[in-house]
Amino acid sequence: MSDTAAMLRLELADKIGSVGWRKALDLVPRERFLGDAVYRPDKTRDDLWTPVRRADTTADEWLALAYTNETWVTQVDGVLAEDATGAVVGSPSSSSTVPRLVIRMLEAAEIDEGDKVLEIGTGTGYSTSLMCQRLGNNAVTSIEYDPMVAARARDAISDAGYAPMLVVGDGLCGYAERAPYDRLIATCSVRTIPRAWPEQVRAGGTITTPMSGWMSEGSFVHLTVAGGGTASGRFLRDSLYFMTARPHLPPPRPPLVRGVGDPRETHVDPSILRGTGLWVAQLAAPDAQISWGENATFLVDASAGSRAEVQSDSAGGWTVRQHGPVRLWDGIEKAIDIWQGAGQPHQSGFGLTVTPERQWVWLGDPDGPSWDLPA
Incomplete structure (x- = not known):
């Protein structure tokens, strides 16, 4: 050498x-x-x-x-x-x-x-x-x-x-x-x-x-x-990126279609879906893929055929349109509310329990709010 x-x-x-x-x-x-x-x-x-x-x-x-x-x-x-x-x-x-x-x-x-x-x-x-x-x-x-x-x-x-x-x-x-x-x-x-x-x-x-x-x-x-x-x-505290194991990669994402679904107001600003906020959203909608367009955030669950589109409105709030059997944004809203109510902790404030029957991520301690990982 x-x-x-x-x-x-x-x-x-x-x-x-x-x-x-x-x-x-x-x-x-x-x-x-x-x-x-x-x-x-x-x-x-x-x-x-x-x-x-x-x-x-x-x-x-x-x-x-x-x-x-x-x-x-x-x-x-x-x-x-x-x-x-x-x-x-x-x-x-x-x-x-x-x-x-x-x-x-x-x-x-x-x-x-x-x-x-x-x-x-x-x-x-x-x-x-x-x-x-x-x-x-x-x-x-x-x-x-x-x-x-x-x-x-x-x-x-x-x-x-x-x-x-x-x-x-x-x-x-x-x-x-x-x-x-x-x-x-x-x-x-x-x-x-x-x-x-x-x-x-x-x-x-x-x-x-x-x-x-x-x-x-x-x-x-x-x-x-x-x-x-x-x-x-x-x-842990570290933020890491490693390539995903190939069997765990997502399926091809279908094309985005705007304006589809039933509209309603939402109190969650989609701009919070960054860093830990996005990770929390991912817990709530684990089968969804996300993308951002001009003035809009899109979620697509290819397996269930569900979609959500969140867009700012003229009054300074946000409107969500949802379509399909899984109301993607409903789950994300609830999870973001829980996370914000806990003070928006980093991922290190969460834990994971694994059993042969199920796996779930919990906030604070094992008896706290939790989200099941996909089977």
């Missing part, structure tokens, strides 16, 4: 400032996990990605890119950056997450020496290797859904000198062959906690995962497993 790479790793470790993960950051070479190319986002279009190839940069330029504390996209809609023949239009489907966030995830999961860990989403293999460096190869099992991403990660992990248990498969099913685990950590967002996860973690162990619903508002939860497929815990 070059002196330049070692120096950049030290600088990155200094910036992140983690005590428990400092040695791993010093020793694991992130540049090996970027492969031969990464995607650079276009400055004018969110869906346009241009490959940056290692062969087209100097060694120092590539190392500087690797040790910049930012996320590098490595796959867009199934096309690896090294396989792209030019700019690609689409959405990221795999990436090397910003190292500071990787370490924050590992710290939040309370991973320590002696723990046996199941990682959901191998990705590039960088976080997998950090855990191998600290815990040892035999303590780490990592599962990746995408065969191309998994093969790329396997090569990089092996090249870096590590040998965890690597599995190609559906991480939502966990990996029962090596259960029980002390810690389960996910590097992809889920809509609900898969039933297999608490079943494969020992009582007293933890599940730490990003969560994201169909309104695309994310959260970060840390659960303690109680046995019998149950777990409970609180949402």
Whole structure:
């Protein structure tokens, strides 16, 4: 390994400032996990990605890119950056997450020496290797859904000198062959906690995962497993974005149609649907997708065929039109009222309980107001 790479790793470790993960950051070479190319986002279009190839940069330029504390996209809609023949239009489907966030995830999961860990989403293999460096190869099992991403990660992990248990498969099913685990950590967002996860973690162990619903508002939860497929815990202060597990992505959104439905006044200003406010709305209407147009907010539940449109009126208030069997805005109004009545707490004021029968998010404490997550 070059002196330049070692120096950049030290600088990155200094910036992140983690005590428990400092040695791993010093020793694991992130540049090996970027492969031969990464995607650079276009400055004018969110869906346009241009490959940056290692062969087209100097060694120092590539190392500087690797040790910049930012996320590098490595796959867009199934096309690896090294396989792209030019700019690609689409959405990221795999990436090397910003190292500071990787370490924050590992710290939040309370991973320590002696723990046996199941990682959901191998990705590039960088976080997998950090855990191998600290815990040892035999303590780490990592599962990746995408065969191309998994093969790329396997090569990089092996090249870096590590040998965890690597599995190609559906991480939502966990990996029962090596259960029980002390810690389960996910590097992809889920809509609900898969039933297999608490079943494969020992009582007293933890599940730490990003969560994201169909309104695309994310959260970060840390659960303690109680046995019998149950777990409970609180949402954390951090705001995280991770790619959603593919089976948990929303269906295609139907076209927007304006002016449909029965009108009535609403006292809820739709501009509050940002940040935690949007997350609360997502709890109340978990099957709905949201979009904004000129002077209007739209909600569509494709499965139920329900719609809502909220628009400001000439008197300075707001009018909602709703159509379909599920009155989307009615539920959102009620949830926003409860949240505002509690002082508009951050997500960390909420918790989640998981049982084999149901999952629900609660406000304040487990006996407080609650919303069921979709089955």
